[in-house]
Amino acid sequence: MDLQDQLKNLFPDHEPAPEEAKEEAPHELYVQKEPMICKFEKRKGKVTTIIEGYEGSDADFKILAKEIKTKLSVGGTFKDDSIIIQGDYRDKIMEILKLKGFKVKRVGG
Numbered sequence: 001m002d003l004q005d006q007l008k009n010l011f012p013d014h015e016p017a018p019e020e021a022k023e024e025a026p027h028e029l030y031v032q033k034e035p036m037i038c039k040f041e042k043r044k045g046k047v048t049t050i051i052e053g054y055e056g057s058d059a060d061f062k063i064l065a066k067e068i069k070t071k072l073s074v075g076g077t078f079k080d081d082s083i084i085i086q087g088d089y090r091d092k093i094m095e096i097l098k099l100k101g102f103k104v105k106r107v108g109g
Helices: 002-008 060-070 091-097
Strands: 035-044 046-050 076-079 081-086 104-108
Touching: 002 104, 035 091, 060 076, 060 081, 060 091, 091 104
Parallel strands: 035 104
Antiparallel strands: 035 046, 046 081, 076 081
């Protein structure tokens, strides 16, 4: 006797509510007209890639940061209206952003 049968025995008049299929639409990021800046810096002797210049909401920028970090399998953070990625991944980040419809400007090196 499984759990559903036990519940029917305990509550014979109860009819379970139909489960609603909730389809979450993918979150649409705000695509701006001005290019985002993708630059290379050394901080405390370590190489970092910094993405700045996003005009949308901070929540959208955090989602974008998470997507980039997941696709590249690298560490990073969102701080002071910029995404800081560990390592020099400018070319790969620029490709990812261009596929999403952003304009990207490479700065430095």
